[in-house]
Amino acid sequence: MELKQQLSEHPVRLAVVGCGEVTRNKHLPSLAEVPEAFVVAVCDLDSRVARETAAKFGIAKHCTDIGEILTMPDVEAVGICTDPESHADLAIAAMRAGKHVMVEKPLALTTGDCMRMADQAEVSGVIAMTGFHMRFHRLIRQAREHIRQGILGPIESARIVWHSPRSDVSIPGWKILRERGGGALVEIAVHHFDLLRFLLDTEFERVHAISRDGVRDDETSVFIARLADQTLVAAEFSERSPHEIEIVISGRKGLLRMNGERFDGLEIRRLGELAGAPAVRMRSVKGFFRSLPFGLTTMRRGGDYRMSYENAWRHFAECVRSGRQPESTFQDGLRSLEVVHAALQSASTSQAVEISRIEQLKAG
Numbered sequence: 001m002e003l004k005q006q007l008s009e010h011p012v013r014l015a016v017v018g019c020g021e022v023t024r025n026k027h028l029p030s031l032a033e034v035p036e037a038f039v040v041a042v043c044d045l046d047s048r049v050a051r052e053t054a055a056k057f058g059i060a061k062h063c064t065d066i067g068e069i070l071t072m073p074d075v076e077a078v079g080i081c082t083d084p085e086s087h088a089d090l091a092i093a094a095m096r097a098g099k100h101v102m103v104e105k106p107l108a109l110t111t112g113d114c115m116r117m118a119d120q121a122e123v124s125g126v127i128a129m130t131g132f133h134m135r136f137h138r139l140i141r142q143a144r145e146h147i148r149q150g151i152l153g154p155i156e157s158a159r160i161v162w163h164s165p166r167s168d169v170s171i172p173g174w175k176i177l178r179e180r181g182g183g184a185l186v187e188i189a190v191h192h193f194d195l196l197r198f199l200l201d202t203e204f205e206r207v208h209a210i211s212r213d214g215v216r217d218d219e220t221s222v223f224i225a226r227l228a229d230q231t232l233v234a235a236e237f238s239e240r241s242p243h244e245i246e247i248v249i250s251g252r253k254g255l256l257r258m259n260g261e262r263f264d265g266l267e268i269r270r271l272g273e274l275a276g277a278p279a280v281r282m283r284s285v286k287g288f289f290r291s292l293p294f295g296l297t298t299m300r301r302g303g304d305y306r307m308s309y310e311n312a313w314r315h316f317a318e319c320v321r322s323g324r325q326p327e328s329t330f331q332d333g334l335r336s337l338e339v340v341h342a343a344l345q346s347a348s349t350s351q352a353v354e355i356s357r358i359e360q361l362k363a364g
């Protein structure tokens with residue numbers, strides 16, 4: 001039977017552990033649009049949150065202990081969407097019970113935990129994915145294809161801005177402290193370290209970060225890096241400034257700019273073309289009108305950013321049914337965490353830091 005048909009007849013039966021911000025605002029609304037997966041149960045330490053989340057999304061079962069989820073025979077896979085400190089133990093328990101797992105980023109807070117998780121994935125023989133949903137953003141995938149086709153020529157540099165402002169009101173304690181997974185250099189930057197690895201097929205080698213602490217650690221951080229293929233990177237991450245997701249990749253033959261929040265947010269300019277030239281302006285106006293009908297549909301579904309979560313869950317469901325390795329593995333989760341650790345060390349010592357990479361993980 002074809003994979004599509006298998007999934008339409010037997011959607012992956014899923015439980016989501018952790019009913020916080022990302023689950024209520026992103027995962028469950030996205031999963032409601034993904035027929036390849038069906039949410040059987042939700043779990044949260046806070047019984048009221050678990051109950052209200054289940055009621056809001058029409059989910060049959062809710063509980064406060066992952067142990068209950070793991071004894072449900074109809075649950076095939078578990079989304080671990082709790083605070084980063086708890087990812088490893090919860091994911092390992094789920095894998096021990098034979099459940100496939102999709103673990104939110106950052107995969108864990110220590111490389112040791114990443115290794116324990118990968119060891120368990122191998123022993124249990126389950127699908128183990130890190131939740132780097134931005135890899136599944138429509139424009140990121142298009143950008144990757146252009147880069148792979150060599151349209152930009154050899155890559156010289158990458159520039160990234162990601163601002164995701166966060167209110168101080170009722171913020172959970174873990175989001176205040178970098179040691180617990182909070183702050184722009186862990187929560188936000190980890191996505192971008194993964195994205196650059198994904199877009200450019202290379203690894204980080206040396207980083208230098210500067211951070212500004214406020215009420216919370218690393219409220220705004222800037223970052224420069226050298227990648228193994230000699231690409232130079234400059235990035236800015238903030239949990240205070242207005243929303244922005246922009247990536248610019250510059251090569252010797254052209255430049256690619258991606259804005260993650262606009263349906264017509266992908267622009268390519270060849271060497272010699274100026275941004276303000278009439279032909280370039282016309283091309284972008286034509287591009288806007290050509291993509292408008294599709295863009296309106298996308299916007300009605302929350303935009304490409306929101307839809308990247310849907311795409312990530314669809315991919316996970318396909319991997320569970322087919323047994324194929326996910327595109328974003330535990331190994332990817334570990335590699336980005338290594339860059340986060342180097343960036344944090346650099347921010348606190350004011351020195352550039354070489355990335356120390358541990359060996360290949362056993363699985364995942």
Ligand SMILES: NC(=O)c1ccc[n+]([C@@H]2O[C@H](COP(=O)([O-])OP(=O)(O)OC[C@H]3O[C@@H](n4cnc5c(N)ncnc54)[C@H](O)[C@@H]3O)[C@@H](O)[C@H]2O)c1
Binds near residue numbers: 017021043187
């Ligand atoms: N992909 C993204 O863009 C994105 C966005 C936001 C958050 N995240 C990630 O998702 C994860 C959760 O983030 P959040 O903002 O929803 O956090 P949150 O603090 O709002 O929610 C976490 C929830 O997990 C529950 N929880 C903690 N331990 C538990 C346990 N052992 N069993 C059951 N429930 C438990 C808490 O009670 C809480 O309700 C983090 O890893 C975060 O970095 C990802």
